[in-house]
Amino acid sequence: MTLSETQRDRIAATLAGIACEAGEILRAHHGGDCPHVIKPDGSPSSVADLQAEQLILSALAQACPGIPVVAEETCHNVPPADLFFLVDPLDGTRDFLAGNPEYSVNIGLVEGNRPVAAALAAPGVARVWFAGTSAFEAPIRAGRVEAAHPIHARQAPPAGLVALVSRRHGDSETEACLAGLPIESRRGAASALKFCLIASGEADIYVRCGPTMEWDTAAGDHVLTVAGGCVVAPTGRPMVYGRHALSYRNGPFAALGDPAYLDRLDLPDRGPLMRPQGEVLAELHPAVNPEPSPR
Known part of the structure; x- marks a missing residue:
């Protein structure tokens, strides 16, 4: 099944x-x-996560x-299909529990x-982003989407790049990658809001x-890609989804935001299983052909 542009936008x-x-x-x-409780992987799961996920599952089943x-809390092991949803009902649970407003719902x-x-x-900053064939942002008022306007990622500023960095997940590999780029300033941000x-x-x-998990990134990846940016794995290929194995x-x-900097990225290699992600998917599911590199 291939969705039409009208279907995607709807x-x-x-x-x-x-x-x-x-x-x-x-x-x-x-x-x-x-x-809340702490799951075996060390991440928290709260009553808010569970209640939000149940609402989303019910609404998707109807719509x-x-x-x-495939949703983080209650159906994270469902196998993918030709068409499937990835859902994180509360991305940034640790920050949410700490009172940070930069949490998100990703579908x-x-x-x-x-x-x-x-x-x-x-919802904590009263903003929603969505994309089918075009990307939009809208304010949220009383739980509803207000008048939306189109968005587009910007060209890299001449003074240098503004990097968004996680407040809780810094590591030496990320620092090494950023060190090879003309970073003008850094801004702390939580959750998939960064995309x-x-x-x-x-x-x-x-x-x-x-x-990270696929439900952390799929929604933000699509919004940013449609807005003119890109989200890439270590070889410069787009991220791929549905890797149940x-x-x-x-x-x-x-x-x-500006794909012109692709050639200057130096993301770490995770070995054969993760090099590149598209080839992993082809190996596990030969019928699926990854998209070509955007280079």
């Missing part, structure tokens, strides 16, 4: 509404003593019946191995060498 708008509804659940818990959903629809429609709501700040032209680069784990990646 689904993206629907996902934006669902993400904002889920965001209202998160806002109701934010700033309080939200009950897009028959399309499987991406993947066709083949790339997202084709997505929404990312950041969308670049898509809106407010920053230029986000490098992540530490562990790898438990949906990502390798290192970089999100860029």
